Amino acid sequence: MIKFLDLQKITAKYQDELHLAVQRVVNSGWYLQGKENEQFEKDYATYTTTKHAIGVANGLDALIWILRAYIEMGVMQEGDEVIVPANTYIASILAITENNLVPVLVEPSLDTLQIDDTLIEKAITKRTKAIMIVHLYGQCAYTQKIADICKQYNLKLIEDNAQAHGCLYNGKKTGSLGDAAGHSFYPGKNLGAFGDAGAVTTDDDVLADTVRALANYGSRKKYVFEYTGRNSRLDEIQVAVLSVKLKYLDSDTALRKEVAKKYLQGINHPDIILPQISDWDAHVFHLFPIRTHRRNELQQYLLDNGIQTIIHYPIPPHQQACYSEWNQLHFPITELIHEQELSLPMSPVLDDNEIQSIINTINAF
Numbered sequence: 001m002i003k004f005l006d007l008q009k010i011t012a013k014y015q016d017e018l019h020l021a022v023q024r025v026v027n028s029g030w031y032l033q034g035k036e037n038e039q040f041e042k043d044y045a046t047y048t049t050t051k052h053a054i055g056v057a058n059g060l061d062a063l064i065w066i067l068r069a070y071i072e073m074g075v076m077q078e079g080d081e082v083i084v085p086a087n088t089y090i091a092s093i094l095a096i097t098e099n100n101l102v103p104v105l106v107e108p109s110l111d112t113l114q115i116d117d118t119l120i121e122k123a124i125t126k127r128t129k130a131i132m133i134v135h136l137y138g139q140c141a142y143t144q145k146i147a148d149i150c151k152q153y154n155l156k157l158i159e160d161n162a163q164a165h166g167c168l169y170n171g172k173k174t175g176s177l178g179d180a181a182g183h184s185f186y187p188g189k190n191l192g193a194f195g196d197a198g199a200v201t202t203d204d205d206v207l208a209d210t211v212r213a214l215a216n217y218g219s220r221k222k223y224v225f226e227y228t229g230r231n232s233r234l235d236e237i238q239v240a241v242l243s244v245k246l247k248y249l250d251s252d253t254a255l256r257k258e259v260a261k262k263y264l265q266g267i268n269h270p271d272i273i274l275p276q277i278s279d280w281d282a283h284v285f286h287l288f289p290i291r292t293h294r295r296n297e298l299q300q301y302l303l304d305n306g307i308q309t310i311i312h313y314p315i316p317p318h319q320q321a322c323y324s325e326w327n328q329l330h331f332p333i334t335e336l337i338h339e340q341e342l343s344l345p346m347s348p349v350l351d352d353n354e355i356q357s358i359i360n361t362i363n364a365f
């Protein structure tokens with residue numbers, strides 16, 4: 001069986017260093033908000049070329065805290081609108097509704113599967129306060145047009161960078177392109193911990209300070225509480241793991257690109273639409289999404305031939321039970337993507353035999 005994502009194999013690659021890192025924390029007797037966090041926050045800020053990185057419990061919290069901090073700072077109020085792609089993973093939207101803000105869904109472009117920047121302006125109202133772009137599948141969603149719109153309408157630009165660690169736009173890292181970014185280090189992400197973990201990056205001193213307080217019970221000083229925050233801290237063991245993996249992120253991304261190149265060169269089937277890559281720096285291939293009107297049939301066929309694939313995602317947010325108020329709405333592009341998308345195995349540890357076997361099996365479909 002060729003696994004969709006072989007986490008065991010990914011961990012094995014750095015096993016000795018990972019063991020040492022975890023052992024170091026175990027022996028230190030200090031398990032939360034210590035030296036490991038301090039160092040990782042510095043390293044991750046440097047990596048993303050931002051002034052601040054703040055470790056939090058997971059990627060969803062990272063996005064929740066950014067919006068909550070803007071509310072606490074008086075930049076936004078409950079009921080304000082945030083523009084977000086209609087085809088994103090639900091977490092982006094949950095972060096908005098969790099703060100009693102209103103998500104305004106905008107269709108993606110079928111070429112890039114990223115938010116269609118030509119549709120954004122029409123979605124802006126007096127209550128719009130931010131655009132949340134999502135670098136979905138590991139591809140940069142930022143465009144100059146989006147930056148111009150934010151400037152013109154005085155909107156905050158928030159990046160959901162859960163899937164695109166190390167991605168570049170004109171040489172600049174995702175996570176540093178907007179006003180603030182949320183990152184996830186869920187085990188299956190390109191930079192993954194041994195459990196839940198996340199971070200916020202920003203150049204904004206006040207936002208950074210507020211996020212840090214919110215994620216630590218709303219406290220800046222021990223036993224003094226300024227906000228009704230929560231416990232959303234990142235623990236030292238996860239951070240020690242991330243510090244090891246961060247060193248290899250760029251080389252692992254290069255290996256993902258090799259897999260993508262082979263797929264793009266090798267897969268040739270009239271029923272299959274491959275992703276269009278215009279800029280190889282602007283994609284880190286968290287996933288390799290193909291489209292076909294025979295999606296379910298192809299997935300079963302690949303499984304029968306020992307190849308595991310995953311659909312990202314089977315049900316769009318506006319058709320989920322948790323957002324029943326949107327169930328009557330139609331987003332045709334989003335719905336089409338959800339009917340046709342299939343993610344092929346993608347990771348830095350897929351070997352040439354596996355890649356070739358996947359290509360040959362697909363071409364014989």
Ligand SMILES: *Cc1c(COP(=O)(O)O)cnc(C)c1O
Nearest residue numbers: 058059060089091092162184186
């Ligand atoms: C994974 C993911 C998140 C949430 O991250 P968690 O760490 O699982 O909370 C948010 N947005 C997107 C696009 C994601 O893929």
